[in-house]
Amino acid sequence: MSLFKSLAIMLGREPVKPAPSEFTEAARACHDCKLANKRSKEERDAIQHAMHQAHQVHTWRNRRWVALVLVNLLFVVSYRFDVQLVEGALTASRVIGFHMADLNSALQVTLAFKTILINLVIGTSTVLAMWWLLGGRTFCSWVCPYHLLAEWAEALHLYLAAKKIVSDHPLDRRLRAVLWLTFAGLAFASGYPVFEFISPTGILSRALTYGPGLSLGVVAVLLAIEVFYSRRMWCRYICPIGITYGVVGAVSPLRVVFRPQDCHHEGACRKVCLVPHVLDCTKKGFAPDIKVPIGADCTRCGLCVDTCPTGALRFEVKGLEKLL
Amino acid sequence: MSRSDEARRRFLRSVLIGGATIGAALAGWLPVARGANTSRLRPPGALAEDQFLSACIKCGQCVQVCPVKAIELGDIDAGFGMGVPHIAARAQACDFSCDALQCILACPTGALSHHPSKKEEVTMGVARLDKPDACLARQGRGFQGAARGSAFKGVHRYAEIDRWKALAIADHPYDLPLCDLCVRECPIKDAIVMAPMSADPTDPRRTPVVKDACVGCGMCEMICPAEPSAIVVVAGGKGRVA
Numbered sequence: 257m258s259l260f261k262s263l264a265i266m267l268g269r270e271p272v273k274p275a276p277s278e279f280t281e282a283a284r285a286c287h288d289c290k291l292a293n294k295r296s297k298e299e300r301d302a303i304q305h306a307m308h309q310a311h312q313v314h315t316w317r318n319r320r321w322v323a324l325v326l327v328n329l330l331f332v333v334s335y336r337f338d339v340q341l342v343e344g345a346l347t348a349s350r351v352i353g354f355h356m357a358d359l360n361s362a363l364q365v366t367l368a369f370k371t372i373l374i375n376l377v378i379g380t381s382t383v384l385a386m387w388w389l390l391g392g393r394t395f396c397s398w399v400c401p402y403h404l405l406a407e408w409a410e411a412l413h414l415y416l417a418a419k420k421i422v423s424d425h426p427l428d429r430r431l432r433a434v435l436w437l438t439f440a441g442l443a444f445a446s447g448y449p450v451f452e453f454i455s456p457t458g459i460l461s462r463a464l465t466y467g468p469g470l471s472l473g474v475v476a477v478l479l480a481i482e483v484f485y486s487r488r489m490w491c492r493y494i495c496p497i498g499i500t501y502g503v504v505g506a507v508s509p510l511r512v513v514f515r516p517q518d519c520h521h522e523g524a525c526r527k528v529c530l531v532p533h534v535l536d537c538t539k540k541g542f543a544p545d546i547k548v549p550i551g552a553d554c555t556r557c558g559l560c561v562d563t564c565p566t567g568a569l570r571f572e573v574k575g576l577e578k579l580l
Numbered sequence: 581m582s583r584s585d586e587a588r589r590r591f592l593r594s595v596l597i598g599g600a601t602i603g604a605a606l607a608g609w610l611p612v613a614r615g616a617n618t619s620r621l622r623p624p625g626a627l628a629e630d631q632f633l634s635a636c637i638k639c640g641q642c643v644q645v646c647p648v649k650a651i652e653l654g655d656i657d658a659g660f661g662m663g664v665p666h667i668a669a670r671a672q673a674c675d676f677s678c679d680a681l682q683c684i685l686a687c688p689t690g691a692l693s694h695h696p697s698k699k700e701e702v703t704m705g706v707a708r709l710d711k712p713d714a715c716l717a718r719q720g721r722g723f724q725g726a727a728r729g730s731a732f733k734g735v736h737r738y739a740e741i742d743r744w745k746a747l748a749i750a751d752h753p754y755d756l757p758l759c760d761l762c763v764r765e766c767p768i769k770d771a772i773v774m775a776p777m778s779a780d781p782t783d784p785r786r787t788p789v790v791k792d793a794c795v796g797c798g799m800c801e802m803i804c805p806a807e808p809s810a811i812v813v814v815a816g817g818k819g820r821v822a
Contacts (some may be wrong), residue, residue, distance in 0.1 A: 344639035344644070345640055347637050347639045363639050365636075368634040369635040371690075373688075373690055426590060428590055430594075431594045435598060435601060436597060448634060450736070451605055453607075453659065458638055459662075459664060460641060462663055466643060469656065470656045471656040563603030566618075
């Protein structure tokens with residue numbers, strides 16, 4: 257998938273089936289082969305059984321939760337026990353003395369303050385390089401404390417939805433891009449980093465280190481909306497931090513890769529995915545190549561990797577496929 | 581419901597929720613407009629209030645380095661001042677225990693400007709004798725015991741006892757024939773003096789007089805044994821670093 261298309265889909269364009277000319281020879285052969293061979297009942301049963309088994313797999317999710325908790329604990333422990341490993345909060349910090357700055361917070365402050373601050377340039381360069389290597393929105397699912405709470409709220413939402421107590425109200429995905437632009441514009445025009453006032457990432461990070469406050473009400477309201485009204489509303493349709501890191505991740509070497517040869521096209525991955533539009537290639541006959549890297553909006557959370565019974569979706573580091 | 585109907589509803593929902601999000605974020609302006617932050621004492625080196633709120637990235641590194649834990653972060657009632665540091669001097673003043681203005685050095689964005697290179701150059705505010713009638717010195721009275729009672733949690737660096745570690749004020753009782761705590765514990769030379777109240781040399785009454793050297797650290801406000809404090813710091817009194 258082209259970089260342009262990957263970014264456009266992140267910004268809200270709906271993915272479409274690639275034009276016939278975009279398919280490689282190998283992909284076309286793979287799709288034709290699948291069409292020619294109808295599955296027997298035994299095969300279908302075996303697939304259902306394998307999918308059921310795969311639902312019990314939480315390898316990547318568990319690794320991710322451990323990493324997320326550890327990173328956030330580092331901030332807390334550093335301050336509470338004066339270890340001075342990671343000082344500050346997720347918005348800006350010093351890691352063993354080196355400046356780090358959250359890309360979106362640094363952008364908001366720079367636009368509001370209208371000054372290029374050398375420490376923020378150093379801090380954002382470090383963070384930019386790090387998240388380029390690690391996959392951009394990897395920040396969202398592996399570090400952001402709101403993401404973890406939202407995952408639990410999502411589980412509750414799905415439980416209540418299965419009981420028909422609540423239903424999901426999806427929003428237009430273009431909203432997030434509109435809000436990104438609006439918040440950038442507001443910071444510049446008003447002189448205040450306006451978005452920071454409701455950023456649950458900043459609020460939670462500070463609450464963890466410096467103690468809770470009334471500002472946690474913002475987080476509570478968001479979680480309540482996500483449980484009762486709109487599944488994963490903040491991360492999917494609103495959070496500008498996601499777009500900022502998504503742009504970085506668009507060219508990242510660390511990504512999830514889809515291989516249609518192994519896929520049964522049952523769609524289990526799209527059901528667990530925070531951003532299912534990036535998995536459009538997993539629909540039957542949609543993959544334009546026999547190896548398709550997943551787009552910029554992917555948070556590298558690994559839920560699809562866990563849930564895929566055949567290993568058609570896997571983590572990969574570009575250039576290191578042979579080594580790993 | 582038809583497909584286009586659902587699309588129309590989804591669009592309306594998105595406009596509403598998007599508008600609500602922007603509205604909620606902009607609501608942070610209201611407390612600022614109502615002046616919720618103007619009376620707040622900002623840490624040493626803080627830029628003028630508007631610029632300070634623009635530049636602060638709300639990381640709390642200044643909170644972490646302060647040896648007397650004088651700095652706190654604003655909560656949601658501060659609006660755009662949420663997560664932005666301030667000092668509640670009555671509870672815990674900045675007494676420059678760190679010598680080198682650590683909060684300024686810790687600030688990654690220069691919201692705490694490097695302009696002051698020593699404590700005498702700080703301009704946080706200026707002290708003012710707010711309730712002259714409550715001042716013990718003006719009544720010619722002394723003071724015995726812990727300045728703020730035995731339960732007070734505030735600390736202060738008594739250089740003559742331990743140059744490197746701040747001690748609990750509650751653990752440091754005084755016995756003064758005439759109360760001069762605000763002058764005695766002021767960390768800035770010649771910022772506040774005791775002046776006689778009459779020409780009569782036998783009149784023991786003295787009044788604290790704040791001089792130009794006052795930087796507004798709030799030490800006098802914290803140590804004042806009157807309840808409420810007779811002397812307070814007016815934030816940004818002399819204007820902050822531009």
